Amino acid sequence: MKEISKPCPENDYLGEHAELILSSLFRMTGRNLVDPTLSDKDRYRSLFEAPFAIVSHNTEVDPVFNYGNKIALELFEMKWVDFVNLPSRISAEQQIREERQQLLARVTKYGFIEDYKGVRISSSGKRFLVEDSIVWNMIDQNGTYRGQAAVLYRWSKL
Numbered sequence: 001m002k003e004i005s006k007p008c009p010e011n012d013y014l015g016e017h018a019e020l021i022l023s024s025l026f027r028m029t030g031r032n033l034v035d036p037t038l039s040d041k042d043r044y045r046s047l048f049e050a051p052f053a054i055v056s057h058n059t060e061v062d063p064v065f066n067y068g069n070k071i072a073l074e075l076f077e078m079k080w081v082d083f084v085n086l087p088s089r090i091s092a093e094q095q096i097r098e099e100r101q102q103l104l105a106r107v108t109k110y111g112f113i114e115d116y117k118g119v120r121i122s123s124s125g126k127r128f129l130v131e132d133s134i135v136w137n138m139i140d141q142n143g144t145y146r147g148q149a150a151v152l153y154r155w156s157k158l
């Protein structure tokens with residue numbers, strides 16, 4: 001298992017990665033997930049404690065989650081250490097993984113999408129419908145692709 005520390009005050013809420021999530025979305029869409037006038041540490045804390053779910057995965061061939069805020073961890077019913085070692089494809093049921101792969105290909109091609117809607121599954125097998133979501137490529141300030149992220153504004157249990 002990979003060791004990625006859970007966001008907390010001692011690691012500035014994973015400030016470098018939180019900044020990548022925030023800045024890449026802003027560059028792609030002009031949107032802010034948290035108040036941009038806050039200090040960096042407060043922005044990163046606000047991201048982790050936001051009332052919506054934020055997730056991201058890395059650039060591996062089979063991408064693995066590398067960030068989930070409090071709401072995401074609750075939604076997927078997972079502890080941090082388990083979540084950041086989970087291939088992101090596992091968050092979708094087997095029969096809809098092809099649909100998910102098509103979504104990620106659209107994001108790769110266009111940079112972001114704002115119309116994402118789909119069914120996901122928690123670690124205990126509970127299904128939920130995600131709506132009103134944005135999925136985007138995380139591209140750092142040097143133009144390097146660093147994975148993909150999503151903000152899930154609305155979901156309902158199925």
